[in-house]
Amino acid sequence: MRKGKGEEKSVLYNLKPPFQGCDECEVCDSSCLRNVPFLESLPENEKQNLMMNSEHVRYRKGNYMFREGDSVKSICIILKGKVKLCKFDLDGREQIVGIFSDHETIWEGMLLENSHYPYSAVCLSDVSVCNIKQKDLIKILSDSNVAMKIIELLSKKLHDANERNMLLSTKSPKSRLAAFLIYREKQDHSGTVELKLEDIAASLSLRPETISRKITELESEGLIERSGKSSIKILDYYGLEEV
Numbered sequence: 377m378r379k380g381k382g383e384e385k386s387v388l389y390n391l392k393p394p395f396q397g398c399d400e401c402e403v404c405d406s407s408c409l410r411n412v413p414f415l416e417s418l419p420e421n422e423k424q425n426l427m428m429n430s431e432h433v434r435y436r437k438g439n440y441m442f443r444e445g446d447s448v449k450s451i452c453i454i455l456k457g458k459v460k461l462c463k464f465d466l467d468g469r470e471q472i473v474g475i476f477s478d479h480e481t482i483w484e485g486m487l488l489e490n491s492h493y494p495y496s497a498v499c500l501s502d503v504s505v506c507n508i509k510q511k512d513l514i515k516i517l518s519d520s521n522v523a524m525k526i527i528e529l530l531s532k533k534l535h536d537a538n539e540r541n542m543l544l545s546t547k548s549p550k551s552r553l554a555a556f557l558i559y560r561e562k563q564d565h566s567g568t569v570e571l572k573l574e575d576i577a578a579s580l581s582l583r584p585e586t587i588s589r590k591i592t593e594l595e596s597e598g599l600i601e602r603s604g605k606s607s608i609k610i611l612d613y614y615g616l617e618e619v
Contacts, residue, residue: 415522422516431507441482441497441505448491450507451483457503460575463495472579474540475500475571477564484533486510500575552580553590554619557600561610569608594619 415423431450435441441452444463454476461474461482473495476482485491516522539559546552556579560569569576573591577584591608594600599616601609610616 415516415525418516418519418522422519426508426512426516427506429509429512433505433507435499435503435505437499437501437503439499439503441499441503442493443496444493446493448485448488448493448510450509451481451486451513452497453481453506453508454478455504455506457505458500458570459497459503460500461495461497462578470574470578471581472575475560475563475575475579481529483513486513500571549580549582549586550590550593551619552582553587554594554599554616556580557608557610558613558616561613567610569610570606571608572606 415426418426432455433441435457441459456478458475458477459482460472461476462470462472464470482497485493517526542555546555553576556576557569560571561567564570571579573584573587577587580587591600591602594616595602597615599610599612599619601611603609
């Protein structure tokens with residue numbers, strides 16, 4: 377993995393039990409996969425086999441998990457932390473195409489031959505990841521329950537992509553921001569959006585100063601409450617929907 381400016385090297389462990397020090401469990405076994413939707417129906421012995429051949433990687437905040445153009449060789453299950461998927465336009469402006477957090481999976485392109493990532497993955501916090509190799513994933517697709525779960529997830533991702541496109545088509549920056557906050561709350565279910573202004577701006581193709589002004593407007597209307605530089609609490613969900 378190439379290192380960018382200011383990056384620290386990630387820490388990688390092969391998952392050969394017993395493995396001490398996983399953030400999710402004392403010994404890394406199939407319990408790490410308990411909240412991964414398309415694997416939950418697998419028999420316990422199948423989960424154990426997956427974990428035996430998987431890798432557990434820890435990244436520091438600011439590390440790249442992978443870069444645009446890298447070959448897709450495994451699915452990345454985020455055990456703990458937050459990651460943004462991003463790319464840069466011809467003018468060098470960052471565009472965020474997605475934000476993933478605990479128990480979500482990055483696996484687009486896994487079923488395509490010679491697939492490459494169309495974006496980079498940057499850690500917004502310290503992150504723990506379980507990587508399952510492509511060949512091991514293909515083996516379990518013979519399980520009809522797993523195949524159906526993958527179809528469901530593909531449908532959900534298509535729905536999310538359409539919803540994000542609708543966000544970007546909204547002309548009013550204030551409406552676009554309100555819709556984005558609602559979208560993120562649906563993803564995280566925490567009532568609080570933990571993102572820097574720059575990341576929100578890059579997600580909405582707006583300038584950070586524009587986002588700052590619109591946050592102030594929503595805050596003055598009693599719809600949200602800003603705390604620090606990267607925390608926005610939703611006070612009035614339905615009020616945001618009206619916006």
